[in-house]
Amino acid sequence: MSGTRGSIPRSPAFDDTLAFVRSGYLYGTRRFRTLGADAFEARLGGRKAVVVHGREAASVFYEGDRFSRERAMPTSVQHLLQDEGSVQALEGLAHHHRKSMFMRMLDEPHVLRLVDEFDLQWARVRAEHAGHTVPLYDLGNLVLTRAALAWAGVPAGTVDDRELAGRLAAMVDAAATIGAPNWIARSRRRRAEAWAAALVADVRAGTVEAGEHTAIRMIADGSDHHGAPLPEEVAAVEVLNVLRPIVAVSRFLVFAVHALHTHPAWEPVLAEDAAAATRFANEVRRFYPFFPVIAGTARRDFDWHGRNFEPGERVILDLYATNHDPRNWAEPRRFLPERFERWDGDPNTLVPQGGGDAATGHRCPGEAATIALTARFARLAASRPFEVPEQDLRISLRHIPALPMDRMRVTMRA
Numbered sequence: 001m002s003g004t005r006g007s008i009p010r011s012p013a014f015d016d017t018l019a020f021v022r023s024g025y026l027y028g029t030r031r032f033r034t035l036g037a038d039a040f041e042a043r044l045g046g047r048k049a050v051v052v053h054g055r056e057a058a059s060v061f062y063e064g065d066r067f068s069r070e071r072a073m074p075t076s077v078q079h080l081l082q083d084e085g086s087v088q089a090l091e092g093l094a095h096h097h098r099k100s101m102f103m104r105m106l107d108e109p110h111v112l113r114l115v116d117e118f119d120l121q122w123a124r125v126r127a128e129h130a131g132h133t134v135p136l137y138d139l140g141n142l143v144l145t146r147a148a149l150a151w152a153g154v155p156a157g158t159v160d161d162r163e164l165a166g167r168l169a170a171m172v173d174a175a176a177t178i179g180a181p182n183w184i185a186r187s188r189r190r191r192a193e194a195w196a197a198a199l200v201a202d203v204r205a206g207t208v209e210a211g212e213h214t215a216i217r218m219i220a221d222g223s224d225h226h227g228a229p230l231p232e233e234v235a236a237v238e239v240l241n242v243l244r245p246i247v248a249v250s251r252f253l254v255f256a257v258h259a260l261h262t263h264p265a266w267e268p269v270l271a272e273d274a275a276a277a278t279r280f281a282n283e284v285r286r287f288y289p290f291f292p293v294i295a296g297t298a299r300r301d302f303d304w305h306g307r308n309f310e311p312g313e314r315v316i317l318d319l320y321a322t323n324h325d326p327r328n329w330a331e332p333r334r335f336l337p338e339r340f341e342r343w344d345g346d347p348n349t350l351v352p353q354g355g356g357d358a359a360t361g362h363r364c365p366g367e368a369a370t371i372a373l374t375a376r377f378a379r380l381a382a383s384r385p386f387e388v389p390e391q392d393l394r395i396s397l398r399h400i401p402a403l404p405m406d407r408m409r410v411t412m413r414a
Contacts, residue, residue, distance in 0.1 A: 007306045008050060009035045011042040020044060024398035025292045028053055028318035039305060045074060049295070049314040050307075053321035055328055058348035060304050061317045062356025062363065065092070067296030069362065072314060077175050081244075091299070095362075097225035098238075102365040103358070105215045105242070110151075111369045114246070115376050117147040122377075126385060130414045133389060135407035136257055140250030141169045144373075148246040152239075153214025159195055167192045168240070168247040175291075176400040189240070197236035215242050245366045251401065252374045254408045255288040256281070257381050258395070259335055261388050266337065270382040274375070279340035281374035285323075285352045287335050289395065289402040292320045294354060322351050386410035 011031055013019060020027045028051050031040055039052040052061070061067060068091050073081075090098055121143045129139065145165035150156075167188040174185035202208035203220040210217040219238050222230045230238070259280070260266060270277045298313045309315070324332040328349040330339065348355040353364035364370070392405035 007037075008039045008041060009037050011035075011040050014043065015046065016042040016044050017046075022398065024396070024400055025289045025320045025402065026397050028293070028316075028321045029324065032318075032321060044316070047314060049316050050309070051293075051316045051318060053318040054325050055322070055346060055348045057304075058317060058322055058351055058355035060302075061294075061296060061315065062348065062354065062361050064302075066299060066302055066309075067315065068299050069296055072295035072297045081171060081175055093225045096360065098222075099359070099365060101218055101222050101238075102242070105218050106365050106369055108368070110213075110215075111372050114147060114151045114369055115372050117151045118143065118373055118376065119380075121146040121150070122380065126412055129412045131412060133409055133411040136386075136410045137250055137254050137403055137407040139410075140253040141165045141247055144247045144250055144253075145243070148243045151215070151246075152242060153210040153216045154199065155208060155210075158199065158208065164192065164195070164243075165247065168244045169250070171240075171244055172248045172251075172401060192240060193233070193236045196239035197232050200232055200235040200239065215239075245364065246369065246373075249370050249373050251290060251403065252281070252284055252288070252370060253377045254403060255284050256374055256378045257388070257408055257410070258288070258393060258404055259284055260378065260381055261393070263335060267382040267384070270379050274379070276337070277375040277379045278371060280337040280378050281371050282340050282343075282350065283335060283337040284374055284378070285370070286329070286350055287323075289320055289397055289400075290352045292400055293318050317351075317355075319351050319354075322349070322355075325349070384413070386412045 011019075012034075016027070016031075019031075023030055031042070031051065032038065032053060038054050038057060039050055041048065041050050043049070044051075070091070124146070125139055125143050142162060142165045145168060146161050149159070149161060149164075170185040170188050171192075174181050177185070199208065199216065200220050203210045203216055210220065216239065219230070219235050219242070222235065222238070224230060260270075266276075266280060270280060293316050295314060295316045298309045298311050298315065300311055302309050323329070326332050328346075330336075343350070347357065347363065353367045353370065354362055356363050358365050358367060387410065389409060389411055391409050393408075394405050395402050396405070
């Protein structure tokens with residue numbers, strides 16, 4: 001690279017891939033601390049990158065159209081979580097147009113309806129498993145799949161919800177894997193895409209009815225920024241891009257119960273105060289590990305920290321380190337929901353689902369739904385609908401994406 005390197009140091013290792021695997025979520029945090037910098041240059045997976053963290057870095061990464069997602073993430077990750085032609089892979093006008101569709105289907109009334117569906121499906125699954133000890137993570141995947149399907153307008157009986165729950169969860173569970181686990185998850189995704197494509201075709205043909213304002217109808221009727229209908233295969237990918245992130249909220253449901261179990265004083269607070277539940281949900285999202293990093297490639301020249309970044313250069317934003325940055329979060333290693341009584345709402349300090357503005361940038365359009373679902377479940381869990389038996393509650397920060405060792409087993413009350 002011919003640009004000015006400025007004050008950004010290099011990692012001491014020739015290639016940091018092994019360090020990333022060994023450290024997991026703490027990889028960047030440890031390098032930032034050792035190098036005494038907000039950013040450092042490294043080689044990951046054989047490719048050069050600049051790893052960054054913090055409010056300022058998130059602002060640079062998400063604002064000003066400086067970065068593209070094209071070729072930024074490994075194909076093993078992209079094919080499970082994004083795929084070709086999806087909203088995440090688009091830029092400029094094409095991205096803004098497609099994103100507006102997701103913003104409409106995830107506005108406040110739609111989010112409230114999703115939470116209502118979640119309540120119904122939780123009651124159903126709770127009754128089905130009364131008296132049994134089961135992993136809450138698996139229950140959450142099933143409840144959220146059923147809620148998402150009903151909310152999206154997918155008629156009952158058009159898909160095996162348990163099978164789909166497994167496929168959607170596998171896309172997230174295997175995103176950081178390579179080799180056979182990743183290939184198997186990608187095969188399962190292709191089967192889910194085939195189902196979604198057939199569903200879109202049936203909705204368009206009128207053989208499957210879908211409500212006017214449902215997600216499946218919006219996607220089936222969707223168009224690109226030139227006004228052309230979305231190709232069937234692209235529409236299918238976007239169906240999964242609605243369903244999969246909703247199911248991914250299962251991790252936050254698990255973490256909410258983990259937090260309640262380890263901080264039981266919050267149970268009576270949540271039972272009485274919906275606003276406190278929202279603060280609790282945000283602290284769950286900040287404190288617990290979700291996705292560790294996000295990558296982008298520079299679209300144009302710009303300077304930051306005295307260094308010139310050139311088009312095509314890869315930058316990796318450390319989400320976990322940003323959510324635990326002591327400059328923005330007092331005592332970041334402590335679980336303190338009350339901190340959100342004073343939070344200024346800066347979108348570049350709380351970034352579990354990306355930074356910047358959701359309406360114009362790449363921040364997840366389903367963030368409001370994630371908060372609402374997590375807050376709602378935290379209040380449900382505070383009423384003790386289950387017991388938490390003795391188990392291994394440790395959460396390894398080396399495993400991406402993370403879960404408690406025993407997947408948060410619970411015994412459902414009758």
